[in-house]
Amino acid sequence: AQKITQTQPGMFVQEKEAVTLDCTYDTSDQSYGLFWYKQPSSGEMIFLIYQGSYDEQNATEGRYSLNFQKARKSANLVISASQLGDSAMYFCAMRERDRDDKIIFGKGTRLHILP
Amino acid sequence: GAGVSQSPSNKVTEKGKDVELRCDPISGHTALYWYRQSLGQGLEFLIYFQGNSAPDKSGLPSDRFSAERTGGSVSTLTIQRTQQEDSAVYLCASSSTGGKSPLHFGNGTRLTVT
Numbered sequence: 001a002q003k004i005t006q007t008q009p010g011m012f013v014q015e016k017e018a019v020t021l022d023c024t025y026d027t028s029d030q031s032y033g034l035f036w037y038k039q040p041s042s043g044e045m046i047f048l049i050y051q052g053s054y055d056e057q058n059a060t061e062g063r064y065s066l067n068f069q070k071a072r073k074s075a076n077l078v079i080s081a082s083q084l085g086d087s088a089m090y091f092c093a094m095r096e097r098d099r100d101d102k103i104i105f106g107k108g109t110r111l112h113i114l115p
Numbered sequence: 116g117a118g119v120s121q122s123p124s125n126k127v128t129e130k131g132k133d134v135e136l137r138c139d140p141i142s143g144h145t146a147l148y149w150y151r152q153s154l155g156q157g158l159e160f161l162i163y164f165q166g167n168s169a170p171d172k173s174g175l176p177s178d179r180f181s182a183e184r185t186g187g188s189v190s191t192l193t194i195q196r197t198q199q200e201d202s203a204v205y206l207c208a209s210s211s212t213g214g215k216s217p218l219h220f221g222n223g224t225r226l227t228v229t
Contacts, residue, residue, distance in 0.1 A: 033214045045206065045220035052214060091157065097214055101146060102171050107157035 004106035021077040023092030031097040034075040039089040087113045121221035136192040136224045140209030150206045197228045
């Protein structure tokens, strides 16, 4: 069974609009962490934001914020005021602390920002 | 070095040959991970190391794949008797201990099996 599900294989968004990338996860662990990474066409993997399962507030990093709904097991990435440079693949990942820190990734969402 | 270093950056090999992929993590990072990414796809977990030991080898696709890490630093991923389906980008990442610690990725090795 998939542990990390990203249901949007591709998205097209107009520049300057906000965009939400979906991520749901499956774990029985109480302690876990969620990460989002960006992969531009150059191929590098860029860390964006982290949310711990015990964090009471949603994580924010500049234009990135995480809409964390623990009961629904969802950790959606919100990008405000999108820019052309945001066009990339976005991956959601989970570290299950009770699984010896193994980190697994979803299949990704390809985001296209339109001028 | 400042970041995770992988070598070679590109490798073309003939079907049936063995290949070795190398990863030099960020100094002081205890955890090291290997992933495989086929064209346009997500990251497939292969194996990870905590120090020199590998708590989870469940992602290795077959017994043709093996990995080792020595001295808590450099890691080598070996693929024996390569097949065309092994063609992919192999990404290495390292992180320090702690739940919040993100993975720092290398630029990957693009393996092409002809």
